[in-house]
Amino acid sequence: MDYIAYYNEIAEIQGADPQATARTRDADGTIPGEARPLLFNVSAEIKNTYHELGCTLPPLLEGCTVLDLCCGSGRDTYLAAQLVGPAGRVIGVEPVEARLNIARKYLDQEMRQFGYDAANVELVHGAPEDLSFVPDNSVDVVVSNGTFNLSPDKDRYLCEVRRVLVEGGEFYFTDVFTDRRIPAALADNMKLRALRLAGALYIQDFRRLSVANDFLDPRYLMTWKTPLTDEEQALLPDIAFATITTRLIKTDLQEDICESYGETVTYKGTLPDFPDYFLFDKDIKFPTGKTCTVCGNVSGLVMASRYGKVFDLTGDRSVHIGDTHGDHIIKCAPDFTGVVDEDDQPIQASCC
Structure with missing residues (x-):
C-alpha cells in the first residue's frame, strides 16, 4: 500500500483548518505543566497550523530519544525537543509534506x-507503518497525538x-476509541475517517491488537467523552x-x-508535575x-523503564504467588482451603 498517498488523501479531505479535525482534549487541560511555558518558544505558524488540540508528552523525557509519529507542523516535536534537552533527540515523522515543510521552515530558528548549539530534531517525510529509516531498539519513547486511528x-x-523501541521503552499516545465495532461501510468512509471517527478501534480490539504485538498490558491513563456533532452522531448511531491517553511498555517482564x-x-514524589x-x-x-x-506488570514498569528513577522497589521475583486477584478456576475446586474470592476476603491486596 502507498501509505504516503493514503495520508495525503486524508489531508486533502481535512483541509487547512486544524480545528475542524482535532479530536483530542482541549490544550489548556492536557499540556503537561513542565511543557506549558515552553510553548512560548514555538513559532506561531507551527502552533496555528497544528491539527491537534491536546498534547501527548509523558514525563521524564530528559536525555531520551523520542519519535513523534504524524508530527504535522511540529508543535509537539519542538516541545519534546526542549524536554529531552540538548543531549536528547527527537525524530518527527510526517507523511504530508506540506505540513512537514512548516516544521522544517523553522528548524534553525527553533x-x-x-x-x-546543534539541532536535536530530525524531520522525516514518512509514514508510521514504514519506519525502516529508524534502527531496531533505538527509541526510548514514541508519541502520537490523535493520529493512530487514521x-x-x-x-x-x-x-x-x-520494533524501534528499546527494552522498557514507552508508546504514549492519545486517540479516539469506541465501545463497539464500527460497521465496515462507515469505517471505510474516507470523509468520516478524516474526521478521526471512522478509523477508531473498538477498545477490546485495540487490546487484542496490542497483545498480539507483545504489548501485553495496555494501560489507559485519562479518558474523555469525544465531542460529536448531531450530524456525526446520526451517521454513527448508538456508538460511544x-x-x-494510553501507555504501552515494551518489556519481557x-x-x-x-x-x-x-x-x-x-513513589518518591520527584516528578515536577506529580x-x-x-x-x-x-x-x-x-x-x-x-x-x-x-502486580508483576507494575513492578516490570519500574524495573525495565525510565520510571524506575522515581520509585523504590522491593522484591526479586524469586517467589511466584500467582494470579493477583485469585485464580478462581483453581480455588473453586472442592475442598480448596486457600484464598477466597474478593467478595468474601481476605484476598491478596494489590494496586490492580
Whole structure:
C-alpha cells in the first residue's frame, strides 16, 4: 500500500483548518505543566497550523530519544525537543509534506530559540507503518497525538513501534476509541475517517491488537467523552466515542494478566508535575511515600523503564504467588482451603 498517498488523501479531505479535525482534549487541560511555558518558544505558524488540540508528552523525557509519529507542523516535536534537552533527540515523522515543510521552515530558528548549539530534531517525510529509516531498539519513547486511528494498517503501525523501541521503552499516545465495532461501510468512509471517527478501534480490539504485538498490558491513563456533532452522531448511531491517553511498555517482564510476586513499590514524589502521586492509569495513583503491593506488570514498569528513577522497589521475583486477584478456576475446586474470592476476603491486596 502507498501509505504516503493514503495520508495525503486524508489531508486533502481535512483541509487547512486544524480545528475542524482535532479530536483530542482541549490544550489548556492536557499540556503537561513542565511543557506549558515552553510553548512560548514555538513559532506561531507551527502552533496555528497544528491539527491537534491536546498534547501527548509523558514525563521524564530528559536525555531520551523520542519519535513523534504524524508530527504535522511540529508543535509537539519542538516541545519534546526542549524536554529531552540538548543531549536528547527527537525524530518527527510526517507523511504530508506540506505540513512537514512548516516544521522544517523553522528548524534553525527553533534551535536558536532553545539555545542549542546543534539541532536535536530530525524531520522525516514518512509514514508510521514504514519506519525502516529508524534502527531496531533505538527509541526510548514514541508519541502520537490523535493520529493512530487514521492508520490504514494499525497492526503494522504497532509492530513498527515495538520494533524501534528499546527494552522498557514507552508508546504514549492519545486517540479516539469506541465501545463497539464500527460497521465496515462507515469505517471505510474516507470523509468520516478524516474526521478521526471512522478509523477508531473498538477498545477490546485495540487490546487484542496490542497483545498480539507483545504489548501485553495496555494501560489507559485519562479518558474523555469525544465531542460529536448531531450530524456525526446520526451517521454513527448508538456508538460511544472516547478520547483516551494510553501507555504501552515494551518489556519481557510483563504478562497478559496481573500476577503477583510479592513485590512493592514506593513513589518518591520527584516528578515536577506529580508531587503528590504518580498516575499509573485511570484507576491507579501511587501516593508519594506510600509503599504499595503491586502486580508483576507494575513492578516490570519500574524495573525495565525510565520510571524506575522515581520509585523504590522491593522484591526479586524469586517467589511466584500467582494470579493477583485469585485464580478462581483453581480455588473453586472442592475442598480448596486457600484464598477466597474478593467478595468474601481476605484476598491478596494489590494496586490492580
